[in-house]
Amino acid sequence: MLIAPTRSPAGLDQRSNDHALLDQGRVALMQPYFLPYLGYFQLIAASDCFVLYDNVQFIKNGWIERNRYLLEGEPKWFGLALAKGSHSQLINQRQISPHFDIDAIMSRLAFAYRKAPHAERTLTWLEALLKLPASNIAEFNELALRSCCSLLRIHTPIVRASEWAPVSHAKGQERVLETIRAIGGTRYLNPVAGGAMYDSVEFANAGYALELLEPELGAYEQLGKPFVPALSILDLLMFNELDTVSTWARRGKVIDG
Numbered sequence: 404m405l406i407a408p409t410r411s412p413a414g415l416d417q418r419s420n421d422h423a424l425l426d427q428g429r430v431a432l433m434q435p436y437f438l439p440y441l442g443y444f445q446l447i448a449a450s451d452c453f454v455l456y457d458n459v460q461f462i463k464n465g466w467i468e469r470n471r472y473l474l475e476g477e478p479k480w481f482g483l484a485l486a487k488g489s490h491s492q493l494i495n496q497r498q499i500s501p502h503f504d505i506d507a508i509m510s511r512l513a514f515a516y517r518k519a520p521h522a523e524r525t526l527t528w529l530e531a532l533l534k535l536p537a538s539n540i541a542e543f544n545e546l547a548l549r550s551c552c553s554l555l556r557i558h559t560p561i562v563r564a565s566e567w568a569p570v571s572h573a574k575g576q577e578r579v580l581e582t583i584r585a586i587g588g589t590r591y592l593n594p595v596a597g598g599a600m601y602d603s604v605e606f607a608n609a610g611y612a613l614e615l616l617e618p619e620l621g622a623y624e625q626l627g628k629p630f631v632p633a634l635s636i637l638d639l640l641m642f643n644e645l646d647t648v649s650t651w652a653r654r655g656k657v658i659d660g
Contacts, residue, residue, distance in 0.1 A: 429614065430588030432456050432564065432579060434494060435544035436466040437482055438551070438635045441648075442594065442618030445655035447548075448557045449616055450592055454582060455548075457495040457541040458565035467494060468540055470635035474515040476628030481508055481635075485540060495541035495565055505533045512637070518626055519641035528554075529637065551636055555649040562586070576601055580609050590614055592657065603660045613660030621651065 431450040435457055436443055447453045461467060469482025484500040509530055516522040532550055537543035549561060567585040571578055583591050588611070593601060595615040606613040622630040623642055639648045
């Protein structure tokens, strides 16, 4: 059975464990995505410390506020409704709309996955998650990621960039290097799809190794329809046993950058 998410003392703020987070070795850094696909969790599982890049500019209509689910064999978008905000706001400044309709999104997903073998338990878990108090999108996505990791038995420490490297005028690669330095890492792990953004020589000159993760995304049964890959983690939870998804979350290949 899926366990309903709860706000535990370690759920949102692990800053009290500062000493345990130093010298973590392999550090990964990603924007806090909304119920992301399996590859995101493979990145977390392969890391010694996972940093939520919550203090960079919010990008509208990206993976931060929405993801895809399956309806009659076709991918469809779902997500959180956000309050109006400035284009210059950071991710952790974008507020969730007070008019966000939980019942509407639950009804849509319940219909789409009505025949999925694990729909009832997954929907029960999701509804409890959506009802947790969170004012901004970064806070909600952190809650959701922690809850997913708990289900999948991924124990990688998760911290916020805004707490470890809160103020910076650096951009791109240099800002990533600043964050690794603040965390106390020795290696940086990035998804292979974004590997071209970084220079391994520059990382080496700064004293860090650059590594890339090649995700492994196998097919699974989706009610007899042609397989649609890279959907939200919700899709995997709807169609597969927890132990299976947990095993898949530990796959992927780390290569030198």
